[in-house]
Amino acid sequence: MSKKLRIGALASGGGTNLQAIIDRCLDNSIDAEVALVISNNPDAGALERARKAGIPFQCIDHRGFDSRESYDAALVKALQSAGVELVVLAGFMRLISSVLLDAYPGRIMNIHPALLPAFPGLHVQRKALEYGARFSGCTVHFVDKGVDTGPIIIQAVVPVLDNDTEQSLSERILRQEHRIYPQAIHLFAQGRLRVEGRRVLLDPPLSPTEAALTNPEIR
Ligand code: GRF
Secondary structure, three states: OOEEEEEEEEEOOOOOHHHHHHHHHHHOOOOOOEEEEEEEEOOOOHHHHHEEEEEEEEOHHHOOOOOOHHHHHHHHHHHHHOOOOEEEEEEOOOOOOHHHHOOOOEEEEEEEOOOOOOOOOHHHHOOOOOOOEEEEEEEEEOOOOOOOOOOOOEEEEOOOOOOOOOOHHHHHHHHHHHHHHHHHHHHOOOOOOOEEOEEEEEEOOOOOOOOOOOOOOHH
């Protein structure tokens, strides 16, 4: 059996994306294992999920550090000691510095609850709704120095409905997050992702399609 990719997950909140990744590792739909979960938040639900799944976890509270770099150095130390090969940010509410980026070049992913490059940053489901976008969705991307700017691996599109609230739209997007994050990791674990400039290409490529969505539908 081939060696499984070792994932380190960083999460600050409830950890539903982490759970989706754990579940897909356990049912072998991705050839990877979550080797370590780290949170900056002692109360993160993500830590409890790790505990329940029997996965090693650590709380590294950022409040004990005097700079972003010294905090990230502690993250790198923990990740490397656990033999982590791919870092996944799963609702990790901190900006990361070059200390972490340089330790894992091209090996850090993030999930964002909007269709990048539209609506980077925070509260983006509300922003998509307020803007009047007809579609929103979610994006898994490699992490670079910017905020939500790295090369895009996979996106899922959902419609914005007339009666949506921030919550209903967020829930619709979250259901897709739970599908695409494990898939991005799966493709990475299989060695199928090739980054060329800003573009992430699939190797071997998918068969071409011109499928398009409209909202409202054209009938
Ligand atoms: C998700 O909406 C994700 O896109 C964003 O933070 C949220 C994390 O949710 N980066 P959870 O902790 O995975 O439930």
